[in-house]
Amino acid sequence: MEETNNHDPPGGKYKRKRKKTFLKNARKYGKKGCYGRGSQLDAExxxxFVRIMEVYREGFENDEDKRIFVNNVFQQTESEEVKCSCNQVGCRVVEMLLPFANDLVVERYMEAFSEELRPLCADRFASHVLEALLGECCKRSLDKDKEDDIKEKFKGYTLKISKFLLNNLEDYVWDVYGNHIIRSVFRNFAQLPSEDVKQAKKKNSQDVKTESIEIPHYYAEILQEYSERLLTWPQFKELPYSELTSALLQILLRALSKCDKKTLKKYIKKILDECFCKDSEPDRYTQCLEIFMSKPATMLLETMMEIASPKHYTQIYAKCLKGNIRDLxxxxxxxxxxxKLLTFSLAEGCKRFAAKQGLFVQFLATALHCESDDxxxxxxKCLCKFVNYEKLQELKIENYEKEKLNLHGTLIVQNILEFNKPIKFVNAILDMDTSDxxxxxxxxxxxxxxxxxxxxKFIGEKSREKLIxxxxxxxxxxxxxxxGSRSFEAIWNACNMKFKMNIMDELVYKDAAWSNTEHGKIIxxxxxxxxxxxxxxxxxNSSNNVNKLKELRRMEKLFK
Incomplete structure (x- = not known):
């Protein structure tokens, strides 16, 4: 479930006008004499803080300039850490700069927040800073380059926050701000990436990585306590159907998939048996409707399908989908x-597990009445529209550029192109009319x-050259x-110098016709x-130097 930066519930389903940026609004309200929500700051x-955001946005010439800048800002917040963090603008600045602060500054915030931990966990603005503080402490406690006594301080504070939230779990699970801090505990312990809006949007097109990791026993024990407490909750059956608690379970399941597969199995079984497929409900179709009519429950089900083992994946399909897919x-x-579920569960699942890929394509062709090799x-084309062969003939598509294609159909094609043997779809693309x-x-x-x-990696160089x-x-x-310019860039990045020069020769001919367009100028x-x-x-020569630099950077990343 996508997490918004201010912990507020997501907006309506209809597209709204783009909101003004936070910085523009801060300037606007400052001129009106309104100095941010939350705790009141004086005008100066x-x-x-507004100027700090402006300077930070402009960037720095080097790391040393950035370090000096950050230190100067935090000097100004000394003895005012909590007050600044409880203000809308002050919170944004502190949260933004805390990852670059030195250890003494982080320790200062640790001490200041320890005195008023209970109200700060539920504060609309300070909770953001507490999340950032928790993340920094956890990360620095595991930093091998730091001295042991420093690491112990950060470890102690991380444990303090996580245990406080654990001891008050009933209060904070249902609180929008406390709930997010608990998610941060799970995320930091399991070393999960931060889930901002952009990353959430990319989930459909990226592989889900669930490799096991080892976390220190003192963090693993806390995570285990959270897991056991939630498993035995009397309200457990309600958790998948609330937006807050469903998102909490999603993060917990992802964390367990990294470091505790045994407990993950318990969660999947309990959610399936007690929340989604109740024994007291004889009508399986009614049960499925209840899941799919609830967005939080559907999001949790998707997460389960992403991280489940093949065995549990089969159970999820049998209990929640089998026999009801058509009606739903x-x-x-x-x-x-x-x-959405079928897209992930079938094509994405085949790609991720490198299994049943040929069978999947075969059944897909049969379902769309395109079994023959010709x-x-x-x-x-059927997949791009997600219709069968007969329906495609009725549509008589003349302009694919303006045609409304099906999101999930095109995602399936993307996944198939990354199968181990995507030759049928490679040939399909190469046999397509050039204008189409x-x-x-x-x-x-x-x-x-x-x-x-x-x-x-399963499409050969010759096939790429044929498309070029x-x-x-x-x-x-x-x-x-x-x-089209997106496609052009993808092709350009895969070209060798010979093909690039061929393309350039084509582009320079009457280039004003395309290079003066909005997107042509960028290309x-x-x-x-x-x-x-x-x-x-x-x-x-210039292009060769750029290519060599890119390759050098790629190699550097591989050996880091």
């Missing part, structure tokens, strides 16, 4: 959830197919549109069109 302090798919209120390209292919790659959803095609050659004559059109700048027109050899 408030304006100081035909209901407007449950259709989207079923699409319908490979039709299967690709250009339209598909210029489509908001179709443009993502190029990423998978160009980066899949096939698209010759279309590169100006691709580069000039919003989504022209990235590929340095002007230098190529002026001096090809100099452009080639």
């Amino acid at each position: 302090t408030y304006q100081y 798919a035909e209901r407007q209120s449950t259709n989207f959830a079923v699409q 319908k490979q390209t039709d299967l690709l 292919l250009k339209g598909l790659f210029s489509n908001t959803m179709g443009s993502h197919l190029v990423d998978s095609y160009m980066t899949s 050659r096939k698209l010759q004559g279309t590169y100006q059109d691709l580069a000039s549109t919003k989504y 022209a700048s990235k590929i340095d069109l002007m230098l190529y027109k002026r001096n090809k050899e100099e452009w080639k």
Whole structure:
């Protein structure tokens, strides 16, 4: 479940106008004499914090400048740590800079927050700082480069916060701000990445990594206590159906998938048997409706499917989906959830486990009436629209660029292109009419197919080269549109110098037609069109140097 930065519940389902940035609003309200919500700051302090955000946003020339800047800011908050943290703008500044503070500053905040821990855990603004403080303390307690006595201080504070929340679990699980801090405990102990909005949006297109990790016994014991307490809660059956508690369970399950598979199995079994598939309810279809009609429950079910072992995955399917998929798919209120679950559970699952991939494609072709070998390209098109062959013929699509494609169908194609043997879909793309292919790659959803095609480790260099050659004559059109330019970049990044120069020769011909468009200007700048027109050899040398630098950085990351 996506977590918003202010812990407020998500907005309505309809698209709203883009909100003003936090900094713009801070300036606006400061001029009106309103100095942030929460604890009141004087005008001078408030304006100081606004300027700090402005300077930080502009960036620094080097790390030393940044260090001096951060130290100076925290000097200004000395003896006012809690007051600043309880203010809307002050909280944002402290939370933003705390990861760059030295150990003495972090210790100062530890001491200040210890005195008023109970109200601060439930404070709308200070809870953010407490989350950041908890994360820093946990991280620094595990830092091998720090001295043992320093690490012990950070470890002690991490344990103090986590035990305080554990001892008051009944109060804070249902509190929007305390609940988020408990999630941070789970996330930090299991070393999970922070789940901001952008990362949440990427989940569908990324592999879910559940490799086991070892966490220190003193943190593992606390996590185990949390797990056992929640398992025995009288209200456990209610947890999946509340937004706050469902999100808490999701983070806990992800944490357990990293470090305690045994307890994870207990949770999956209990959620399935007591929350989703109650023995007292004889009608399995009614049970499924209850799950899918609840967004929190559906999100929890998705998380379970992401991290479940093949055995539990089969149980989830048997208890929550089998026999009801068609009925659920035909209901407007449950259709989207079923699409999303099937997308992950089938195509994503086949990719993740590297199992049943050929069988999946075979059944998919049968379901869409594209079984014969001469319908490979039709299967690709059917999936992009998520319709069968007969329906596709009725649609008579003339312009794939403007056609409304199906999100989950295109995601399935992306996953199949990353299967161990994606040859059928590689051929389907290569056999597609060039104008249709250009339209598909210029489509908001179709443009993502190029990423998978160009980066899949199971698609060979020759197949990539065939696509690059096939698209010759279309590169100006691709580069000039919003989504086509995405496809262009994916292709460009996979090209060797020979193909890049071929593309450049195509682009320079009457280049004003595309390079003056909004997106064409960006592409022209990235590929340095002007230098190529002026001096090809100099452009080639420059591009080779850039490629070498990229490769060096890639190698550095591999050996870190």
